[in-house]
Amino acid sequence: xxxxxxERFCLSPLIRWTLISVYLALVLPLPxxxxxxxxxxxxxxxxxxxxxxxxxxxxxxxxxxxxISVGHPTWCSxxxxxxxxxxxxxxxxxxxxxxSQGGTVYYLTTINQGLQLLPQRIEKFDRFLSIFEQRTGLxxxxxxxxxxxxxxQLLCGLAVGMLTLESVVAMGIRWGLIVIPEGYPG
Numbered sequence: 306x307x308x309x310x311x312e313r314f315c316l317s318p319l320i321r322w323t324l325i326s327v328y329l330a331l332v333l334p335l336p337x338x339x340x341x342x343x344x345x346x347x348x349x350x351x352x353x354x355x356x357x358x359x360x361x362x363x364x365x366x367x368x369x370x371x372x373i374s375v376g377h378p379t380w381c382s383x384x385x386x387x388x389x390x391x392x393x394x395x396x397x398x399x400x401x402x403x404x405s406q407g408g409t410v411y412y413l414t415t416i417n418q419g420l421q422l423l424p425q426r427i428e429k430f431d432r433f434l435s436i437f438e439q440r441t442g443l444x445x446x447x448x449x450x451x452x453x454x455x456x457x458q459l460l461c462g463l464a465v466g467m468l469t470l471e472s473v474v475a476m477g478i479r480w481g482l483i484v485i486p487e488g489y490p491g
Contacts, residue, residue: 312436314366314427321362323457326464328358334471360385366424368436375424389421393440399423399448408451425451 315321332354336347360381367374372395376388391413398414411423425448427433434445477483 309370310436311369312367312432314368314424314429314433316362316364317426317428317430317457319454319457319461320426323461323464324362325355325358326461326468328355330464330467330471333468334475337475357384364424366427366433368433368440372440373437375421391415391421396441396443399443399445404451409449410451411448423448425449 332351336344336351339347360377363377363381364375364385365378367376372390372392374388374390376382376390377385382388395415395417396413397416400412400414400420401409402412403409410425412420413423414420423437424433430450434448437443438445474483478485
């Protein structure tokens, strides 16, 4: 009895939460600092922007017996229509391409000479590469994540630090411990 293959790989939680934290750190202070006539608009726009960020970060990679597909869940696929799918037997080569930041991305070359970007920012990346190698016969031993985890850990720490500092300043202003100079906009 053979077990059918069907697995889903989402964006790495470290990357997802880092980018959400950066969004919040950059956007949440805006309504607080805005002139009164813009506050409502900015408070209304912030959740819409967050929904768009969550949609962009919801990309998932699905693998099964037939092949691989990359796309978004139904709740946001109507908005973000990019995606692709390939049968395992269509994939012929992995082509490494250097990035301007010094990393390496890999393109899948297909029978009809199409190119698709190999997902490198997903959770359980080693498991994904194992399945990919087993199904295509292409060696993946030298493929690494696109960005080392420490870069996202640093960025996440900075974003959380910004959010913390912004919260302390907001509370200080609200409690009268910090006084905003007369004539300051907002």
